[in-house]
Every structure is written in C-alpha cells, then in structure tokens.
Amino acid sequence: MKQASSGSFSRAMLFLLVGTALGTALGVLAHVLTSGEFQTAFLTDVPSWMLGFLLGTLGFFYGLIGYTGIVRGLVFQVLGTLGGAAFVTLIRALLGMELFNTGTFGFTEPAWVFGGLAGAIAFMAGVGALTDWWKYALGEPVHDHHPEEATLKDYFGVSLDHKVIGIQYTATSLLMLSVGGLFALIFRLELAQAGLDVISLNLYNTLMSLHGMVMIVSILLGIAGVINYLVPLLIGAKDMAFPRMNAFSYWISIPAAVLLLSSLGFGGFDTGWTGYPPLSTRAPLGMQMFYLGVWVAGWSSILGALNLIVTVLRMRARGMNAFRMPIFVWAAIATSIISLTATQMIGLAFQLAMFQRLLGMPFFDVAKGGNPILFQHLFWFYSHPVVYVFILPGLGVISELLPVFARKPLFGYRWIALSSIGIALVGFLVWAHHMFTSGMNEYLRVPFMYSTLLVAIPTGVKFFSWVATLWKGKIETPTPMLFILGGIVVFLLGGLSGPPNATVSTDLHLHDTYFIVGHFHDTMFGGYIFPFFAALYYWFPKATGKRLNETLGKWHFWLMTPSFLVLTLFMMRVGLLGMRRRIADYDPALNFDWWQFAMTISAYLIATAVLIFFYNVYKTLKSPQTETGNVWNSRSPEWQVASPMPAHNYDREFEVVGEPYDYGLAGSTYVKM
C-alpha cells in the first residue's frame, strides 16, 4: 500500500469538516423551514446529522482522490435515488395518486423505495463496476490485467486484484465496525442507569436495531475481506475465478451500507434487527430503507460465496487435494455454501414485507389470510445459519494459527476439516429454535431442540483438537496468538451458554432476556472478533510489509479481553435475574443500576482498546521500518515469498508435496516452490 501524500490527506480532512457542516446546516435549514422551530432542531434532528455525515464523507473522499471511483459512485447514488423517486412520482401523477408526503420526507414511500434501489444501481454504474459487462454485452473486448503495483487511487475505485479487494473489504468492515460500535456506545449510555435521560425512545430503538444489522454487515465484509485476500494465496491461485464479479460483490456493499444507515435519517424503525411483522408493517419509512439495504447487501454475500466456491474447486495448486487444503479454505467453503443458498431466504422475507407495505399484499396480515410466523421461518432459515457464516472463518483462523504458535502438527486435521462442513450442514436444520416462544406449532419444538444440540458435536471436535494441539506444544505468545487463545476462551463461554437456550424448557424463561444477549456476544467475539483481530495482526506484514507494534497490540488485547468478559458475564447475570432485552429503560427496583453502569464502562473500555488498534495501524503505516520475511516462521506458501505480496502472487507455480500443519517434524515439507 502506498502512502497518501500528507497534502491530499489534510485537504481531505478539511473537506470532511466543510461537508459535514454544510450538510448539517442544510438539514437544519430544511427542518426549520418545514416545522418552524429552531431551538432544539440543531441537537435532535437526526436527518440533519445524516445529511452532514453524507456530505462530509463525500468531501473527505473528494479531497483524497478527486472526482473518481467511490466519489463518482456516491454522487451517482444520490442523483439516482432522487431520479428514481421523481420517476415514481411522475407515474403517480399520471395515475392521479398522492404525490408528496411531509411525513415521509417529501416523496411518498414507494417513491423513496424505488429511488433507493435505482440509487444502488446508479452507484454501481458511477463507480464503474458495470462497465466491463456492458462491453461484454456489446461484444467488445475487455482486459483482465491489473496494474503491477496498486496506488492509493486503486483502493478507492474498481480494482480486479483480489488483494486490493480484500483490503477494501477489510477497511470497509472496520469502518462499519466503528459505526456499529458507536451506536452501541450511545445506547449503552442510555442504559447506564434507570430512567430515560439521554436519547428518545425512537432513537434508542433505531440505534439498537441498527447496531445489530450494521455489525452483521461489518462481519460479512470482514470475513469476505480475509477470505478474498487469503484464499487465492493459500491455494496458489493468481486471483479469484471471476475477478470482475469479485469487484462487483465488494462495491455493491457500499450502496447497501449507505441505504442501511440512511434508515436513521428516514425516521428510524423500532423492530430490532429482525424486522418482524406486524410491527414492521407499521414502522416509519426507515424500516423500508433497512430492508432494502439488507436486500442489496445480500447480493454481495451471494456472489462472493459463488466466486469463492468456484475458485477453490477450480484453481488449487498441483498436488493440493481436498485433504491437503489449509483448514481456513475448508472453513471458507463451508461458510460459502450457507451464504450462497440461505441468503435468498432473508432476501425473500424482507422483500415480502416490503411489498406488504408498498402494495398492501397481505403476506403477514392474519386478517386477510396471511401468517406472521412465515416471516420468522424464512428469516431464521438464513439468520441462524448465518451465525455459522460469521464464526466458521474465525474458527478456521484459530485452527490455522494454533500450530504455527504451538510449533506442533494440528491435531485431527481431517476431523477439523469435516467439522466445518458438518456445522454448516447441521446449521440448516436448526432455525426454528429461535421461535420456541413465538407461537409456532408445538410439535416442532422438540425436533428443533435436538437438532440444535447436535451442533455441539462438530463444535466440540474443534475444541478438543485445539486443546490437543496446544498439549505439550512450545507455545509462543505474540499478539496474534493472544487473540487466538482469548478467542478460544470466549467462544467456550459462548458455547457453554448455548445449550440452555437450545433446550425448550429453559429457553422459555431465557428467551428475550439479556442472557441471550450475553451468549450471543460471546459467540460473536469468540468466533469472529478475536480471530479477526488475530488475522489482522498475523497477516498485516504480508499485506503491507510492516509489522504492527507488539506493545500496543498487547495493550489492545489486555484491555479488551477482561472488559469484554465483564460485559457479557454481567449481561448473563442481569438476564437471569429478569432484565428484558431490546428495551430502553428498566425498573429501578430491579437494582440493576450498578451492573448496568459497570457494563457501560466495560463497553467504553472495549472501544478504547479498538482505538488503540487503529492508532497502531496508523503509526505502523507511517513508520519506515519494514518486515518482509517469514515473520512467524510459517509453512504456508504465502510466507515463502516476499512481503508485501507481489502483484501477481507467485511468479511460478508451486506443488504441494506434504501435509500443511506438520510443524516441528524433521524433514517434512508442505510446498515445493
């Protein structure tokens, strides 16, 4: 990665400030003109902030790279949205329907929804992700080549290089992680003591709901980033199978994220991240933008998964048969099987709910023969397996790195490889355990309880393998290994707190309490956040040729881990004592104030730890020190060549001649270069 010259960076910061101020001022002006009140508008008018946020972001990128790439895309998206909304309004005029509605920010709801979709497509055209396909359709030649070394501009525009796309994904994921984390910090402040004293109920509900979905999108982008960067390197391929579609998958996630966040500016919504009808059919316009954002983000997941499966099936190096593939590749395949297929179901569920709002089609309206439980079935058919999409790559990273730092062969390679596939397949059979209390047919409860408990078997295989790999190893503990060990401990907590939720008799009491919140955050941090940070520390030298600072890394770990354990264990405690989830306020007589206050402090400490990480990245990229060799003494092929990775990966084909994880065995080789 080349450095931004400090000139363009300070210009970008200036434009960021100007854009934010201008956008917010415009929003407040519009607010004052329409409602006539000024005193409180500046502080409470969320749409004004969102406009400021949008213009500020645009200004930042414009200052950095000028009118190209993502800047063009965002401008196109705004114009496309307005154009699409105007188009629908024109048609409504011809049909003699209502044209404008002040309750939905000017245009009517159908106009905004169509505009949102048109804006997403316009973004893709503006950024240039559709250009080559247009040429294909016209029968013109297109070129597959990407430049020898990526410049700064390549990272903010369409690039076909899987390494650039991997870094784009990862950076976007970290940005979304910060946004989702910020939302949590705001509503955690509200929860710090009983009473409603910081934000309004609607804003609380919106932030709480968006925290969920923004984090989910962040995780999807994060795993896509790691998979994109690593899998071609691990299997010895020059790139992904379909580089153009790879770029499409990444870029479609940007308008999706914009749509998702725009729900804040469009009046918010109050359903939680699940968007259940019937509440969602009555929520403000923000609900539609939330649905649409997730629907568009689904395309990123589906096409990315398709690309990955084809890449692994078709592009492995000579000699790399199925049982010589790195565990991370197995995990990526398992994850992609779920993303490829199940994602359609949440898309359909949200699409049906959107159409119920737009055209009054009563899919979930009991009075007209609809069934709200259908939404939950479709929704969870994706949304349960998707938690395995989140954790499988993380568990893959753990299995990948443990042997490196224990200097011992991975215990039970075949079992580990197949357990990923096992978790993915069993994952398709368990969705209704989210619905034990929702009024579905009672005879479905017990089968889903047993299928859910079945997940513990392949997951247990992984734990025993990790413990056996560590057994009598020569364990080293640089920062990546700390995060791996932390991940194992936290995921164990998440795993052990799972069966009480899977068992019908206990779930009836635990459902909708903070116990679930604690359990879920343990699985997400153990299965994704910790391994993700481990992967970032571990492969950062590969991507940049520079190693992240160890001292700061240790601060990051030792601040984040205890804070996080306090946070989730306290969540489980108040949950068991009757704290309901999703609510903005609680009865002071429950005596939760102290516990809630401690949780809020912990959340802010976690945020501080992540800030230390960002500072570490910034400082490392600025420093002149380089680290180009096999930093961790790994057997994996990507570490046998120079860092940062050469533009076209390996300059010659290599052959796999041995087992991937035979660390510490004399005379064993994995790849012959």
Added chain:
Amino acid sequence: MTDKQHHADSLFQGLVIFVALAFLTAVEFFIAITNASILLLTLVALIKAGLVLYYYMHIGKLAEEDDEHDHQSFAWKLATNRLGLWLFLLSDAFLFAGLLVARFNLLGFTRPHLNQNLGLIVTAVLLISSYFMNRGEKQMAMGDKKGFLLSTALTFLLGLGFLIGVVFVEWPTAAHEGLTPDVSAAGAVFYMMTGMHAFHVLTGLLFLLVILRNGARGIYTPEKHWAVEAAAVYWHFVDVVWIFFYPALYLMGRAL
C-alpha cells in the same frame, strides 16, 4: 456425412424431449381435473424438470474433464464459467423454493381461482420457446448461423408472448374477477410468484437480445459461444421454475 447424421439426430432428440414434456403437461392437466393428487402432480413435475435439466440444460457437462491447470485455455474458462452459472442457478432456486414454501404455508391445499385456459396457454408457449432455444443452441454448435438466429428469434417472440400473456392478460383477468394483490393472501402469493418469475423471464429476454445481436454480427463460432450456452441454460432454468409454479398455482389443491 456422419457429422450431418449426428446433427440431425441431435435436433431430433430435442424434438422428442419436447413431445415428452408436452405429453406430461397434458397428463398433469388430466390428473388435476380427475383426482388432483398433489403427490402425483409433484412426481410429474419432477420428471419434467429432470428431462429439462438433463437434455436441455445438459447438466452432465459439469462433470466433463478438462485440463485443470492451464488457466488461460478456453476449455478451462468454459468449465469454470459453467460451474459459476450453475451455482448461481442453485442460489436462485432457493428464492423460488422460498416462494413455494410461502405458497403452501399460506394457502395449504387450496389454490386461487384462476383462468385455466390462460394458464395452460402460457405454459405451452413457454414450453415451445424452450424447444426453440434448445434448437438454436444446437444449430450454433453446428455452425448453422441462420438457423440459430431464426430459432433464437422465435424463442424471444414466444418468451415475449409469455410475458405479455401473464402480465397484460392473466393479471387483469384475475384482477377483474376480484383477485387483486391486496385482497387476500392468495392474491398476494399469486402476484408475487408470477411477478418474480416474470421478472426472470424479462432478464432472460434481455440475454436473448444480446446473443441475437452479437450472433448476427458473427461474434460466436461453433467452438466458442459461451454466451449462447449461458443464455440458453438460463432460459431453460426459467422454464424449470414454471414447471413447478404452474401446478402449484393452477392445479394443486382445491380452488378457492
């Protein structure tokens, strides 16, 4: 001579499959008006889908061997593209399966009251279009450019006919008889299923336009015509979806 014989056989095979599909559609209709056994109707639909998958979409080509390690060769790229397309269809199939789940969850063993003649006519039109698509693809592989253009143009016209039949004839007819999208779950299911299918037909028509234009300009050769194959496989996939949607909407269960 043997080549010519082979070509004639190959075109004849497409016709035989078409006749079999048409016969099975008639059987379906007959089952529906006699005892309407859902199990039997499902079985017939599965057989029809199997025939299309095997003979028209030639799913067996996925298993063909090629040089795995020469990533610049046309054969490698072709096999890779094929795998990608089929995975996309697998994903898309989940969407349509989800719509079927919604249909049976909401309507159970009842079905909306629809115009049976219209349903049978559009089904037949789509089936005939699939035959011409198959014929066009084979003609391209034989180097018969004129035949390819004619067959593909016929496919396009029939597809357009299907689209018009569903959206501009069937929908107004149903609405006229009281089945509007907002009146009941049955209406919602009917318009969403046919609408999503019609949207896929529309995209298929756009692909057909692309291969018609580029075919007329001579971009495809008998050896290299991946775009033609992809458009054809996609078109047949849309037909397979209708093979399940037609009985699910028109034949299965008791009319409301």
